[in-house]
Amino acid sequence: MSWRSGRVGKRIGATVVVVAAGVGLGLSVHHDVQFTANVTTAKYVAGANAMMQQEECIYDAIRLKVPKGATVYTTASRFPPSQRLAELSTLWAVPVANIADAQYRLTLVPPRGRSIVPFPLTKAAPDPAKGRCDGVTLKVHRL
Amino acid sequence: MKPFVVLAVGLALPGLLPALAVARRSALVVFLAPVIGALMAAVAAAIELGLGGSLPRDYAGVAAAVNVAVIVWWVVSRRAASRAVPQRGTWTALAWSVLAVPVVIAALVIVPLRALGGPIFGWDANSIWTTHALMVYGGHHELLTGLQNAAYSFTNPDYPPLVPAAGALAFRFYGLADLHLAVDVTVLISACGLGVAGMGIAAVADALAAGRGASWPARVVAVAAAGAICVVGFAVSGIFAVEGYADLVWAAFAVGAVIWGLVLPTSPRALTVAWICAAAASLTKNEGLATALVIIVAIALRYRPLSLPGPMARRWAERAVFVVVPALPGVAWAGIIRLIGVHDAFFKSASAESPLTRATATIAGMAEHLHIAPLALAVTLAGSWFLRADRQRAGLGNPVWLWICWLGSLAIIFGTYLIGGLEIHGWLANSVNRVTIFAQVVLYTEIAVWMVIAAEAAFGRAIGSDDPEPPSVREHSPEVLDGPREPLPQ
Numbered sequence: 001m002s003w004r005s006g007r008v009g010k011r012i013g014a015t016v017v018v019v020a021a022g023v024g025l026g027l028s029v030h031h032d033v034q035f036t037a038n039v040t041t042a043k044y045v046a047g048a049n050a051m052m053q054q055e056e057c058i059y060d061a062i063r064l065k066v067p068k069g070a071t072v073y074t075t076a077s078r079f080p081p082s083q084r085l086a087e088l089s090t091l092w093a094v095p096v097a098n099i100a101d102a103q104y105r106l107t108l109v110p111p112r113g114r115s116i117v118p119f120p121l122t123k124a125a126p127d128p129a130k131g132r133c134d135g136v137t138l139k140v141h142r143l
Numbered sequence: 144m145k146p147f148v149v150l151a152v153g154l155a156l157p158g159l160l161p162a163l164a165v166a167r168r169s170a171l172v173v174f175l176a177p178v179i180g181a182l183m184a185a186v187a188a189a190i191e192l193g194l195g196g197s198l199p200r201d202y203a204g205v206a207a208a209v210n211v212a213v214i215v216w217w218v219v220s221r222r223a224a225s226r227a228v229p230q231r232g233t234w235t236a237l238a239w240s241v242l243a244v245p246v247v248i249a250a251l252v253i254v255p256l257r258a259l260g261g262p263i264f265g266w267d268a269n270s271i272w273t274t275h276a277l278m279v280y281g282g283h284h285e286l287l288t289g290l291q292n293a294a295y296s297f298t299n300p301d302y303p304p305l306v307p308a309a310g311a312l313a314f315r316f317y318g319l320a321d322l323h324l325a326v327d328v329t330v331l332i333s334a335c336g337l338g339v340a341g342m343g344i345a346a347v348a349d350a351l352a353a354g355r356g357a358s359w360p361a362r363v364v365a366v367a368a369a370g371a372i373c374v375v376g377f378a379v380s381g382i383f384a385v386e387g388y389a390d391l392v393w394a395a396f397a398v399g400a401v402i403w404g405l406v407l408p409t410s411p412r413a414l415t416v417a418w419i420c421a422a423a424a425s426l427t428k429n430e431g432l433a434t435a436l437v438i439i440v441a442i443a444l445r446y447r448p449l450s451l452p453g454p455m456a457r458r459w460a461e462r463a464v465f466v467v468v469p470a471l472p473g474v475a476w477a478g479i480i481r482l483i484g485v486h487d488a489f490f491k492s493a494s495a496e497s498p499l500t501r502a503t504a505t506i507a508g509m510a511e512h513l514h515i516a517p518l519a520l521a522v523t524l525a526g527s528w529f530l531r532a533d534r535q536r537a538g539l540g541n542p543v544w545l546w547i548c549w550l551g552s553l554a555i556i557f558g559t560y561l562i563g564g565l566e567i568h569g570w571l572a573n574s575v576n577r578v579t580i581f582a583q584v585v586l587y588t589e590i591a592v593w594m595v596i597a598a599e600a601a602f603g604r605a606i607g608s609d610d611p612e613p614p615s616v617r618e619h620s621p622e623v624l625d626g627p628r629e630p631l632p633q
Contacts, residue, residue, distance in 0.1 A: 013529030014600035017522055018364070021594035024518045025371045025587060029254070032378035036254050039385065045261035052262040052323060055269075059322070074294075083270045083297050090277040091285065091319070095294035 050134060057126040057133035058108070059088045064129050065140045066093050066104055073102035073143070084108070085138075099143070107139040146259070146327035149313045150335070154180030157206035164213045165415045169346075170240040174247070174338030175416065178396070178423055181309050181332050183209060185426040186472055188279050188304035188311070192290070193479040197282040198311050236349040243345040243366045250370035251334045255377035258385035259330060262323040268387025274298045276310030276325045290485055300485045303476050305426040306332070306389045326387035333384060336395030337376040339420060340588065341369035343402035347595045350408050350537040361599035368591040372584070379515075379583040381576070393431030394581035396424035397438060398588055401548050404442040406592055408538035417442055418469035425473025429487065430556065430578050432473040437551035439469050441544055494564050501567045505560040508571035509553065512579040519586035526593035533596050545589050553582055
């Protein structure tokens with residue numbers, strides 16, 4: 001291979017690498033542009049706000065209905081709401097693994113005929129003092 | 144605005160002086176300072192758990208100690224520094240790094256960070272990271288009893304504290320009225336980690352400049368690639384990047400460690416940035432710790448090659464120091480967490496499935512998220528064929544290092560799925576897309592690095608006239624390719 005053809009070959013090879021790499025990176029960037037567009041629509045943001053509002057309501061309801069420092073047993077028909085209740089109790093009540101050690105049992109109840117997972121959302125105004133949080137109700141039972 | 148205030152005042156400000164000491168004349172400091180701040184906050188959380196106190200007190204102590212150490216180091220080395228005359232290329236590199244910062248920030252703000260407009264809250268963000276952030280916020284007793292509490296076993300109590308510490312710091316700034324603030328700060332830390340990696344890609348053009356003088360097209364491509372890799376990090380992570388998961392956080396740090404420690408030419412600055420990133424990855428998630436250890440060992444072998452002549456005992460001692468120093472924070476956390484009686488939930492029970500069933504399901508699951516691998520391999524092979532001499536002349540690391548880290552990370556994840564106790568199909572469905580984020584982003588990084596080298600060869604000054612003879616196979620081996628270009632720490 002002559003010096004000139006080697007030089008041309010190298011420049012062509014380098015151009016191919018630039019193009020291939022650019023296409024690979026560009027496609028991925030394009031993917032994120034599309035993804036970001038999907039999660040920034042008014043509908044998506046409204047849904048996220050509603051879920052956030054529900055979470056804040058449950059957080060407030062626990063603080064309004066359970067004495068500070070009380071031991072609580074969190075339960076629900078399926079485990080994820082139990083996790084959510086334990087999380088939102090943190091720094092206020094003390095979740096315990098054994099119901100025999102608990103002073104209160106916390107339960108999230110869905111509207112009649114609805115499943116608790118995914119968390120149902122309604123347009124009802126949140127009322128943390130009564131444990132009503134946009135579709136789920138926090139029930140607190142003293143043990 | 145609140146998360147940006149936490150990032151700037153809570154994380155970047157305490158990390159500014161150390162970042163300036165490390166980055167020197169580079170705008171890298173913009174992204175490195177918050178990463179150092181987050182790392183210091185994580186160390187403070189580990190101290191809070193192991194020794195006591197609260198996050199503000201321990202964070203103030205760690206930040207003060209680090210900043211005093213940097214000031215002492217600066218005073219001691221001032222005379223030597225005053226004698227050093229900045230070269231012309233240094234200022235060119237600074238100018239391009241300054242240009243790269245707004246490009247990287249614009250790429251992040253225009254595309255992925257727009258998602259912060261809505262309070263997206265992922266499941267792990269709630270059940271793991273915010274819960275742990277609340278525990279860290281509550282102080283030593285709350286953190287210790289919380290992690291030991293069986294009712295919180297679903298939170299994976301052994302997970303490292305970087306993300307919770309940053310979240311707790313955000314709560315210290317603005318209270319507990321808005322728990323989503325912790326998610327926003329997590330996303331911004333991911334962006335900063337990717338920023339460090341992006342600035343590493345921009346610095347590839349500096350390395351080419353040091354070798355033969357990078358032309359402006361290569362510089363422009365490097366800056367564009369720096370911005371692109373930050374968006375790509377979010378792209379491969381999908382929703383998990385913007386709803387408070389920690390997977391992109393550790394992956395971004397680990398990619399930063401790879402590019403600064405194993406791709407860019409060897410130097411004290413690159414080594415320190417790589418160590419900071421590796422330590423941050425190790426304090427973010429268990430997969431981050433495992434992957435960081437692979438990267439740290441690879442960096443040690445690159446900086447202290449096995450074939451160097453000299454006293455064997457001293458060489459091995461140096462290699463040990465190169466591993467122990469950056470690995471210490473992550474390993475210390477793992478030690479503390481086991482001392483308080485907390486263990487990894489994934490290995491508590493034995494699986495009923497056969498190893499073959501688990502292995503085939505894992506391979507299939509991981510392969511679904513590694514579509515970029517064939518392109519990365521093709522680019523690496525084409526680059527190695529056409530541009531090997533250019534890469535070598537610039538002092539850039541052998542691509543084998545990056546692929547070793549890629550394979551090492553995948554092997555650890557594969558092994559975890561293989562010997563873990565959870566039902567494999569459900570486990571894969573819930574996690575394999577997240578634990579392979581590093582493997583994907585690091586391959587995109589490899590592609591970006593080759594693109595910069597190729598841009599210089601394709602669009603730069605006339606090539607070939609001064610091309611040396613192709614190096615022999617021995618010369619292309621890592622230990623020779625990666626010979627030091629700057630004085631290294633002894």
